[in-house]
Amino acid sequence: MPNARYEVSLVKCDLCDAEATVHETQIVNGQVRVRRLCERHAAELGLTGVGSEPVSGAGSTVVLSMNKPGTTLRCGSCGLSYAAFRQNGLLGCSNCYEVFEDKLTPLIERAHQGGTHHIGKTPVRMLAAAQGGDVQAVERVLGSARERAERIALLRKQLEDALANEQYERAATLRDELRRSEAEEAGPEGEPA
Amino acid sequence: MNTGGLGPSGGGNAPGDVRNGGVDPDSGRASDVVVSSRVRLARNLAGFRFPNRAPASERTAVVVKLKPIVLGARLSAQTEWVDLTSTTPMHRMSLVEERLISRHHAMGKAGEPMHGRAVAIGLPDRRLSIMINEEDHLRLQAIRPGFDLSGVVEEIEHADDAIEQKADYAFSPRFGYLSACPTNVGTGVRLSVMLHLPALKITRELEKVKRAADDLGLTVRGSYGEGTEATGDFYQISNQTTIGKSEAVLLREMESEIIPSVIAYERTARERLIKGGRRGMEDQAWRAVGLLLHARLLSTEEATKMLSRIRLGIALGLIPGLRLPLIQQLLIASQPAHIQMAIGQELTQEQRREARAALLRSKLGEAFATKRPPSRLIRPGSAEAKPEPPVGPSNRPVKRPPEPGQPGPGNGDNR
Ligand SMILES: [Zn+2]
Numbered sequence: 001m002p003n004a005r006y007e008v009s010l011v012k013c014d015l016c017d018a019e020a021t022v023h024e025t026q027i028v029n030g031q032v033r034v035r036r037l038c039e040r041h042a043a044e045l046g047l048t049g050v051g052s053e054p055v056s057g058a059g060s061t062v063v064l065s066m067n068k069p070g071t072t073l074r075c076g077s078c079g080l081s082y083a084a085f086r087q088n089g090l091l092g093c094s095n096c097y098e099v100f101e102d103k104l105t106p107l108i109e110r111a112h113q114g115g116t117h118h119i120g121k122t123p124v125r126m127l128a129a130a131q132g133g134d135v136q137a138v139e140r141v142l143g144s145a146r147e148r149a150e151r152i153a154l155l156r157k158q159l160e161d162a163l164a165n166e167q168y169e170r171a172a173t174l175r176d177e178l179r180r181s182e183a184e185e186a187g188p189e190g191e192p193a
Numbered sequence: 194m195n196t197g198g199l200g201p202s203g204g205g206n207a208p209g210d211v212r213n214g215g216v217d218p219d220s221g222r223a224s225d226v227v228v229s230s231r232v233r234l235a236r237n238l239a240g241f242r243f244p245n246r247a248p249a250s251e252r253t254a255v256v257v258k259l260k261p262i263v264l265g266a267r268l269s270a271q272t273e274w275v276d277l278t279s280t281t282p283m284h285r286m287s288l289v290e291e292r293l294i295s296r297h298h299a300m301g302k303a304g305e306p307m308h309g310r311a312v313a314i315g316l317p318d319r320r321l322s323i324m325i326n327e328e329d330h331l332r333l334q335a336i337r338p339g340f341d342l343s344g345v346v347e348e349i350e351h352a353d354d355a356i357e358q359k360a361d362y363a364f365s366p367r368f369g370y371l372s373a374c375p376t377n378v379g380t381g382v383r384l385s386v387m388l389h390l391p392a393l394k395i396t397r398e399l400e401k402v403k404r405a406a407d408d409l410g411l412t413v414r415g416s417y418g419e420g421t422e423a424t425g426d427f428y429q430i431s432n433q434t435t436i437g438k439s440e441a442v443l444l445r446e447m448e449s450e451i452i453p454s455v456i457a458y459e460r461t462a463r464e465r466l467i468k469g470g471r472r473g474m475e476d477q478a479w480r481a482v483g484l485l486l487h488a489r490l491l492s493t494e495e496a497t498k499m500l501s502r503i504r505l506g507i508a509l510g511l512i513p514g515l516r517l518p519l520i521q522q523l524l525i526a527s528q529p530a531h532i533q534m535a536i537g538q539e540l541t542q543e544q545r546r547e548a549r550a551a552l553l554r555s556k557l558g559e560a561f562a563t564k565r566p567p568s569r570l571i572r573p574g575s576a577e578a579k580p581e582p583p584v585g586p587s588n589r590p591v592k593r594p595p596e597p598g599q600p601g602p603g604n605g606d607n608r
């Protein structure tokens with residue numbers, strides 16, 4: 001057996017501040033290289049979904065060891081484990097939403113009639129400040145260009161449904177909402193479409 | 194002559210008409226069915242752990258940060274700040290009974306510290322309240338009598354924006370306003386309407402309303418009483434969905450689509466009941482008046498049930514001389530902590546029942562004594578057209594033989 005080991009202490013991800021839940025040990029020509037990654041970054045690098053099975057690659061042996069999913073997945077900021085969240089139903093901090101995002105999504109979807117993405121108010125001062133700033137500032141408040149486009153597409157869909165069901169007042173509300181989203185997009189000086 | 198009509202003479206409520214003033218101008222719109230409208234926003238500060246995960250020092254830091262912001266926002270003519278850690282359980286429970294704070298905020302769940310819990314209350318009307326360190330750092334709430342969701346939403350939006358001018362909220366583009374419980378994430382908005390639905394209960398149509406509400410992502414819960422038991426047929430309908438629909442859409446669904454149809458449904462059921470037996474309805478309402486005017490011991494449950502019957506009687510125009518705001522006031526005043534606060538000390542359950550009966554006798558008696566023109570006070574022959582209450586409460590009791598098993602005079606009185 002390769003020395004796959006489970007680490008449960010709080011170790012930070014090599015790429016961000018979240019807790020590392022995936023520990024990858026690579027043995028290349030007898031040299032041991034260890035990478036510690038959070039769930040998100042491990043997924044981004046295509047390392048998860050492999051379990052803790054050793055994977056053989058050409059010229060190298062990769063050993064992945066993961067904290068047991070669902071039991072020791074932990075928020076790096078507040079230390080809350082996913083298991084503890086499932087027990088009392090409360091998250092510990094804002095960062096929990098990022099760390100547990102994939103697991104929370106289906107729960108949120110079930111609890112909110114399929115809703116998974118926020119539509120509606122944005123903190124007023126936060127938005128005003130972002131619109132005066134750079135692209136990153138805007139993205140922190142309104143999301144990436146793709147997310148923004150998705151939100152507008154979702155609103156258009158809701159509007160079409162309302163019109164199809166002859167819910168005209170609801171449609172009017174959605175049309176206002178759509179205009180507001182498009183105006184946010186354009187910034188305070190921008191003209192709504 | 195107002196016979197069989199709904200609402201006050203000359204101004205009956207069409208089943209679906211919510212613009213109608215209801216039966217009492219001081220009780221808000223559609224007050225024959227709607228008791229009150231409420232909105233609550235869940236908000237958290239960026240950079241602090243949620244209250245359930247924060248140690249005492251961090252909870253305190255949140256209070257220290259928020260207190261000047263909330264008080265400085267000048268959201269009401271005056272704001273009362275209550276540090277819940279230094280109040281008595283009785284005081285906290287009285288705030289729960291006023292619906293200014295949650296039971297959870299007053300008592301905490303088992304083993305949870307009270308540390309850093311506070312509430313800001315808007316004065317003089319006590320319609321705006323801001324809980325600090327409840328399940329979330331901030332729970333903003335506005336409540337008004339009658340059907341006025343737009344009004345409370347406007348008020349709470351203003352409060353939210355004022356606080357956000359000085360505080361960084363925990364917000365993500367994807368999940369919106371981040372809350373400790375994912376059931377509140379997104380807009381963080383919970384709209385609730387308290388409805389009085391005695392007719393739908395009697396006609397056994399309430400189950401249909403519950404099922405319809407369920408399909409629309411709403412919950413229906415009893416407002417008084419424990420668990421599923423809705424003492425006095427007061428129900429709270431609230432949205433469950435908070436993410437994926439904007440505040441405006443959530444408001445529209447409740448205000449223009451769902452609640453008006455429940456109001457219309459209840460009014461239609463009342464109309465049917467009245468047509469099926471006006472005398473019986475009248476009898477029920479006046480018996481409740483009689484009971485409260487003479488009882489010497491009353492549990493909260495019985496008081497709530499009787500006040501509910503009287504409320505229905507007033508809404509149907511069967512009890513001239515009493516007004517809805519008084520009934521709302523008495524529903525709160527007869528709750529356990531309010532009874533004790535009024536007396537100024539802790540009471541045993543038995544003492545509370547006695548004090549409650551005395552309170553209701555005197556308040557209802559006063560209302561009849563002051564609201565009725567003297568010439569109409571006693572007209573024994575006119576019961577057919579206008580049933581009259583007996584004179585006054587217990588202080589000047591109507592002559593009647595002492596009833597066996599009842600406490601003697603003076604025993605139950607709290608003069
Ligand atoms: Zn990472």
Ligand SMILES: [Zn+2]
Pocket residue numbers: 075076077078079080091092093094095096097
């Ligand atoms: Zn966390």
